[in-house]
Amino acid sequence: MFELENFDIKLETDFIGRNFIYCDEIESTNTELLAGKQQYKKTGTVLLAEKQLAGKGRKDRTWQSARGLNLTFSILLMKDVLSGINVNHLNLAASLAVASAIENLYQLKTELKWPNDVLIDKKKVSGILTETSIKGTKIERVVIGIGINLNQIVFQGEFNFPPTSLKLELGNNIEREIILAEILNIFEGLLLELESKPKVILNEWRAKCQMIGDKITITENDEVKSGIFYDIDENGYLLLKRKDSIEKIHFGDVSFV
Ligand code: BTN
Numbered sequence: 001m002f003e004l005e006n007f008d009i010k011l012e013t014d015f016i017g018r019n020f021i022y023c024d025e026i027e028s029t030n031t032e033l034l035a036g037k038q039q040y041k042k043t044g045t046v047l048l049a050e051k052q053l054a055g056k057g058r059k060d061r062t063w064q065s066a067r068g069l070n071l072t073f074s075i076l077l078m079k080d081v082l083s084g085i086n087v088n089h090l091n092l093a094a095s096l097a098v099a100s101a102i103e104n105l106y107q108l109k110t111e112l113k114w115p116n117d118v119l120i121d122k123k124k125v126s127g128i129l130t131e132t133s134i135k136g137t138k139i140e141r142v143v144i145g146i147g148i149n150l151n152q153i154v155f156q157g158e159f160n161f162p163p164t165s166l167k168l169e170l171g172n173n174i175e176r177e178i179i180l181a182e183i184l185n186i187f188e189g190l191l192l193e194l195e196s197k198p199k200v201i202l203n204e205w206r207a208k209c210q211m212i213g214d215k216i217t218i219t220e221n222d223e224v225k226s227g228i229f230y231d232i233d234e235n236g237y238l239l240l241k242r243k244d245s246i247e248k249i250h251f252g253d254v255s256f257v
Contacts, residue, residue, distance in 0.1 A: 001068075002048070003177050010181030015044035016075060016191070017184040023047065027054040029074040030145035034133050043081050046184065048073040055147065058129055059253070069151040070165070071176055075184075077142045081191070087142055088236035089194050091116050091130045092205045094144045097187035098126045099208055101179055104186075108169055112208045113161075114229070114238050114254050118148075123164035125149050146183070150174040160253060198234075206232065211254065216240075220252035229254070 002022060011017055019042045026032055026049040033040050033047055040047070052072050055063035065072050077090070095116035102110050102118070102125070111119045118126035126148040133141045149155075149165035151173055166174045194201055206212060209232075216229045218240060227242035238249040 002050070006175065007177035007181050010178055010185075012181075012185045013044070013188040016188040017044060017046040017181070019045040021045065021047045023049050025049065025051045025053065028052050028056050028145075029072060030056055030129060030131055030143050033074050033076045033143045034131055034141065036133060036141065040076055041078060043076065043078040044188075045076040046073055047076070048180070056129055056145070057127060057147075059251075063127060063129070063147045064155075064157060065147055065149070066152045071146065071148045071150060071180055073180070074143050074145040075187070077144070077191075079138065079140055082139055082142060084195050085191075086194075086198065086235060087130065087132055087139065088115075089198050089201060090142060090144060090191070091128065092232075092236050093190040093194055093201050094128050094130065094146060094187060095126075096201065096204055096208065097183050097190055098128070098146060098148060100186050101182040102166065105179060105182055106166060106170060106174075108166070110208065111210050112205060113211065114209065114232065115236065117161065119161075120164055120169050122162075124159070124161045125164050125166065125169075148179070150176055150179065160255075202232065202234065202236065205236075211256075214256065217255050218249055218252040219255070220249060225249075 029047045029049050051067040057063040095112050098118045099110040113119050116128040117124050129145040131143050132139050151167045152165050155163045211229050214229050218225045227240040230239040230241040240247045240249055
């Protein structure tokens, strides 16, 4: 069971998570919030599901998560807080919030993998899928979907990166309410900082990405490219150094050579 009271006590935000919707089963929390239904129009709304029947991952993959053991939720941001904010930065800020919450609460060392996976000891503990809905030429809403493996200890299926959970890393059960509140507290702080100091967020992200400087392979659609992970640019895109040129990568999967 998700104990709402335990979550509420720890939540220190002004608006993120203040409209909190809990549901037992849903297709996908991202799809639900993106659909623009009347009841979901408040910035900061958080929708959490115990089980997603069609949880989505990046690049049309699925996100599998056992019922009731982990966290699968989405945060809705409406245009009232989006002006002057780069959506790619939101993506980076969300992964930073998850990584920082894990470090603060459990003293585990985390690492970020471009664009927004959170790793522990080279295994994936969390994935993030940010989606937008556009009206005319303007972004109407952004939905940041976060999946974190907390208390699941068996993972079946094929993964392009080996999965882990906090329970596997720590050996004990994780209180989902506490870590959710911590993530939202940190995320709201980062969101406010993004408007005035996006560079700070980019630098915090860089500091947690140990792959910068490494030889990597990028798979972008069906194309595979190798080079050095040179940096991320001001938009959060990956800069890949290949021979004499630096190529900008917008979308892709990073792996080691
Ligand atoms: C990835 O690593 O490929 C991203 C995974 C994102 C999963 C989360 S779980 C909550 C939200 N709803 C979805 O359908 N997907 C995201």
